[in-house]
Amino acid sequence: MAASTTTAGPAAELPAGTRSVLLLFPDLQGVLRGKMLDPALVDTPAARTEGLPTTDLLLAVDPRDEPITSLPTAGIQGGAKDLLLKPDFATLRPVPWFPGCQLLLGDLHEPGGPPCDISPRQVLRRALSALSDQGLSMKAAFEFEFRLFRQDSWEPARTGLSYSPSGLAEVAEFIGTLQRYAEDLRLGLCVVHTEGAPGLVEVNVDPQDGLAAADTAALLRLAAAEAARRNGLRASFLAKPVAGEEGSSAHVHFSMWDESGGNTLAGAAADPEDEFYRRAAWGVLTNLPAASLVYNPNINSYKRLVPGYFAPVTASCGTDDRSFALRALLRGPSGSRFELRRPGADCNPYLTLAAIAASVCSGLTCEHVPSRGQLDRHDAPLPSSLEGAVTAFGSRDPELDKVLGGAFCEHYLRTREWELRAWQNTVTGWERERYA
Structure with missing residues (x-):
């Protein structure tokens, strides 16, 4: 990257x-x-x-x-x-x-x-500062998937073929508007393609330094919503808007760079036991259960995380395999990076990058780091519900508090508990039809 x-x-x-x-x-x-x-x-x-x-x-x-x-x-x-x-x-x-x-x-x-202390942009600044204390900086880019529906309805705006030029043509006016908005906002929009569900679109942007990458992600969602509205459509970043169909992810490509401007993953392809690779991957994997509360912050987030949709349900890592939660793309001195595939399109990009940075810091400072073989075999289950993520966050590594801030962590946990109680206090039409 x-x-x-x-x-x-x-x-x-x-x-x-x-x-x-x-x-x-x-x-x-x-x-x-x-x-x-x-x-x-x-x-x-x-x-x-x-x-x-x-x-x-x-x-x-x-x-x-x-x-x-x-x-x-x-x-x-x-x-x-x-x-x-x-x-x-x-x-x-x-x-x-x-x-x-x-x-x-x-x-x-x-x-x-x-x-x-509880402002997401400040939480990310704090986490990037912790990386800087380790002699590192972050570059990142979000790959957002989102659904296009007809305005004021759940009717998809296009058919469901992935990577389809005809599918793009069905929403050409929207794409043209989004490209103009992205150019004016300097978002670095570089790829647009369809995905395999009705109305599902993916957009990619150029990598940027950590804070700018989060700013770009937030502005990209705003621009997509405005471009859709101008064209009689609605852009939804709900993680799972339709049962039985592919959900909407926010895959995060990230890399770390040392003070001399070198990519810290540059040697990992040639050296299976590269220490930085093992430490960074271990930090992300071991903190994935607790950090799921950040990457998957809502009730609906967990409906995307089911087997069969390339939405990871275990803390796994490996090279160039989309089934892994943490995919390693080891492509030379400039392009080597990780791709975290756990976050959904509903994540907060500032807190997501902050949690990644905090997890990497945890791996860099931990005493024991497994071998590459142990890392490749690691496949621990991840929370499958907001309730499970709340529990996992409650027993998080104290290193997360050091980097993200204890006041923020407690504030954020209470807001997710609020969401959980709101759901538990709700009676849905599905329940009435099924159990009446």
Whole structure:
């Protein structure tokens, strides 16, 4: 995974003619939130150094915006206190569906200056800093699958053949709009193809440095949703929207690079006992049960994770086999990388990369690392439900807390317990029909 030439650019000034600024940050679901602002409010020394006000309630609500009342100090229980959103001008780019509007992503801070520990972008920054302490940096790219449905329905927008040019032609207007949006947003969209379920599309982007890769993933989902809406369609990133059909994944390609700019997996193809390979793979595999709560954060996530759909149900690793949870693509000094196939399209890209970084750090610091043969035979079962993932996260390696932050880990666990209780308190039409 070589360095990408696609970057947001270090622009420090709003372009002439800017009429509004969309200032955004990711919530716990990975959904971008924020405000449209007058440029005069954003382009000031105070906004740049301190930030603009928002509320921590947006980090303490469920996907339907219901306040999570089980959080003791955040959100509604803590008075929905102020946070400050500091714009990151390296992310500045135009918003293609809002003429005259520029987009900025930002970092949440507590009043007084400290970063907000439970903010996903800050969690990723912290994890990347932990890698940096090990002399490493990360490059990554998300491969998103998503479904295209007719607007306001569950009718698929195209037929189900995979890698079909005719299938692409059925949604050509959508693809054209998405390509234009991606170009304006500088997302590095490089591949679009159909997958083997009605309406299922996959998009690939160029690799970028860790934080930029997460920003790109979040913006790509936003751009896909807007492009679909403009064409009378709906883009769904639900992990399993239709029973009995292929689900929607978010395969993550990632690599680590040393301080001299070398790919740390460069020698693994020639050396079966390469230490970095073994440590990184072991860290990811052993933390997969707990990290499933991050990679597969919702009730629906686990309906994708069933045998027969290349959606991994065990913590397995090997070279170039799509049945593995961690697929090793050992392709020379520039292209060697791992592909984590466990996450679904509903994952939070910031927290997903943070969990990968924390898992690699765990492997780099652990005392015992198995041989390559033991790694290749490792096939431990992974949680098959949100309840199982909550339990696994509750007994997580303390190393995850060190890297991700203990306050975040406890906050995040409570939000997933909330989702579990919401499901347990729901009676579905299926139950009424089956058991009435």
